[in-house]
Amino acid sequence: MILLFVFAAAVFAQEPSTREMNDINWMEFREHVPRRIKTVLLPTGTVEAHGVVNNGADNTAPLALARAMAPKVNAMVAPVLNYGVTGSLDGYAGTFTISEAAYRAFVTDILHGLARNGFQNIIIVNGHGGGQTAILSDLAEKLGREHRVRTLVVNWWAYCSDVTLKIFGEDGGHAGWNETAFIQAIDRKLVHPERYNASMATARPPAGTWTAFPFPSSIILYQPGQGYPKFDQAKADAYFAAVTEKMAALVKETITKWDAAGLFQ
Numbered sequence: 001m002i003l004l005f006v007f008a009a010a011v012f013a014q015e016p017s018t019r020e021m022n023d024i025n026w027m028e029f030r031e032h033v034p035r036r037i038k039t040v041l042l043p044t045g046t047v048e049a050h051g052v053v054n055n056g057a058d059n060t061a062p063l064a065l066a067r068a069m070a071p072k073v074n075a076m077v078a079p080v081l082n083y084g085v086t087g088s089l090d091g092y093a094g095t096f097t098i099s100e101a102a103y104r105a106f107v108t109d110i111l112h113g114l115a116r117n118g119f120q121n122i123i124i125v126n127g128h129g130g131g132q133t134a135i136l137s138d139l140a141e142k143l144g145r146e147h148r149v150r151t152l153v154v155n156w157w158a159y160c161s162d163v164t165l166k167i168f169g170e171d172g173g174h175a176g177w178n179e180t181a182f183i184q185a186i187d188r189k190l191v192h193p194e195r196y197n198a199s200m201a202t203a204r205p206p207a208g209t210w211t212a213f214p215f216p217s218s219i220i221l222y223q224p225g226q227g228y229p230k231f232d233q234a235k236a237d238a239y240f241a242a243v244t245e246k247m248a249a250l251v252k253e254t255i256t257k258w259d260a261a262g263l264f265q
C-alpha cells in the first residue's frame, strides 16, 4: 500500500500541473524542462477569412491540436503565434498579414528562445499554408543547424489528407468540410451553418490557369465538386481524434528515429 502510494506520488511529480507555457511558472518549468520534457509544440497560424468559421481558425486548429497531442508526446505547448503571412485572402474583413521580413525576424527570435530554454525537439504545428510553410521550414532548419536542436514543421491538414478522404469520403479545402469540421469538433459555437451556401466556395484553379486578388471565395476547394462543408458533428469529432492520433504518431516516430540515429543529443 505504501509502495503504491510512493509510486503514485512519483508519477504525479513527473507530470507538470499544466503543459501550457503561458500557464506554468518558472520554478515548475525549470523542474521539467529539459530533464523530463524535451519537446515543445509551437502552434502557428494567421488571421484570415474562413467561410463560415472564425477568422482565427488557423490559430484555433493548431492550438487545440497541440493541446491534444502534448500528453501523448510528452511535450509543452508554446503560446500560439496568432499572426502570420496571409496570402490572397488578405482583403476580407478582419484579416491581417505580417510582412515576410517582420515574420521571419519574429519567428527566428521565438525559435531561438525555445532552444535557449532547453528544448531539444521543436515541433511547429502549422495551421496556415501559402508562403508561410516555406518560411517556417527555412527558419526551423536554420535553427537546427545553429543550435543543434531537432526541428519538425508539419501542416496538419496536408499531412492528414488521407484522414480527410477516409472520414469524409472526399477531399477537403481551405475552410472546406475538413477544416470546418475540425473547428466544429473544437468549438461548435465558432461554426455558422446558417450563413452558409454552396456559392461561397470556389475550386482552387489548376496551376498556371488563373490567379485573383483578393481570391473571390474564402472557401477554396482542393478538387472541383468536393469538400463542401456539411456540418456533421459525429464526423467532425472522428476527424479531430484521427488527426490528433496521426500527428502524435509522426512526432513520436520522428523523435524515436532522431534518438536512434544519435542526432544532436
Ligand SMILES: [Zn+2]
Pocket: 050, 057, 058, 127, 128, 174, 175, 179
Ligand atoms: Zn485555415
